[in-house]
Amino acid sequence: MSTATAAVDVPCDPGTAFDIFTGDIGTWWKRGTRYWNDSARAVELRLEPHVGGRLLEVYDAGTGEGFEIGRVLAWEPGKRLVFTWRQDDWAASEFTEVEVRFEAAGNGTRVTVEHGGWDRVPAADLGVTDGYSHGWQELLGLYAQAAEEG
Amino acid sequence: MVKDIDATLSALADPTRRRIVELLHVRPQRAGELVAAFDVSAPAVSRHLKVLRRSGLVTDHGVDDDARLRVYELRQEPFTALQAWLDQVQAFWTGQLGAFREHVENISKGTTDQR
Numbered sequence: 001m002s003t004a005t006a007a008v009d010v011p012c013d014p015g016t017a018f019d020i021f022t023g024d025i026g027t028w029w030k031r032g033t034r035y036w037n038d039s040a041r042a043v044e045l046r047l048e049p050h051v052g053g054r055l056l057e058v059y060d061a062g063t064g065e066g067f068e069i070g071r072v073l074a075w076e077p078g079k080r081l082v083f084t085w086r087q088d089d090w091a092a093s094e095f096t097e098v099e100v101r102f103e104a105a106g107n108g109t110r111v112t113v114e115h116g117g118w119d120r121v122p123a124a125d126l127g128v129t130d131g132y133s134h135g136w137q138e139l140l141g142l143y144a145q146a147a148e149e150g
Numbered sequence: 151m152v153k154d155i156d157a158t159l160s161a162l163a164d165p166t167r168r169r170i171v172e173l174l175h176v177r178p179q180r181a182g183e184l185v186a187a188f189d190v191s192a193p194a195v196s197r198h199l200k201v202l203r204r205s206g207l208v209t210d211h212g213v214d215d216d217a218r219l220r221v222y223e224l225r226q227e228p229f230t231a232l233q234a235w236l237d238q239v240q241a242f243w244t245g246q247l248g249a250f251r252e253h254v255e256n257i258s259k260g261t262t263d264q265r
Binding site: 003004005006007008009010011012017020021024027028029030111113115118119120 | 159162163168235236237239240243244245246247248249250251252253254255257258
């Protein structure tokens with residue numbers, strides 16, 4: 001019910017797609033989004049390649065250590081990857097779950113992400129309140145601008 | 151509005167209540183019909199319905215020919231608000247997957263160039 005889904009097609013086989021997704025996550029992961037826990041300190045993302053491995057937002061390039069976003073629950077090369085996901089301002093017991101599936105589609109692979117478990121995290125911690133007020137502020141700013149130009 | 155989202159997420163943090171919401175998503179139902187769909191007792195279902203009603207996820211109304219019967223149905227507003235939150239999460243992953251595809255395409259191009 002409370003699951004967000006996104007998908008993309010990539011021009012390689014599922015095994016390669018899985019390897020690039022996990023092994024190169026430090027390279028392709030989008031920078032500068034508000035979803036970094038600490039975008040000022042974050043160097044890259046790092047995923048330890050086994051069940052129980054950590055997904056880290058790396059702050060120290062030398063040691064490779066940083067904030068632990070989550071842990072790998074399922075590691076099935078070429079098929080499926082599941083890991084937990086939390087933000088640094090959530091209580092330690094609160095986490096959501098991300099499942100990534102790799103399925104052959106035509107000459108390539110369809111990669112599907114399902115991010116669920118949001119009903120386990122109190123809304124206050126999700127920053128929903130901030131998100132909404134921020135959104136409205138932006139809209140009202142645009143409106144004010146349009147009004148001025150009009 | 152924001153208060154609603156808070157209530158929505160805590161109300162949904164229970165498997166029985168999530169199941170009730172799924173059943174009501176199919177069609178509005180009487181409390182008795184909902185009880186029949188669960189192993190739990192009628193008072194337990196009643197308690198869950200109370201939570202769902204208080205949080206604004208469901209509403210109940212009487213039936214014309216029998217005032218004692220209450221029919222429960224979902225309210226759209228809280229689910230719209232929850233969807234707005236999920237849309238943000240979805241936009242995040244769509245952006246990330248777009249970056250992933252770009253990276254894969256660059257790699258495939260690189261491999262071709264080397265040949």
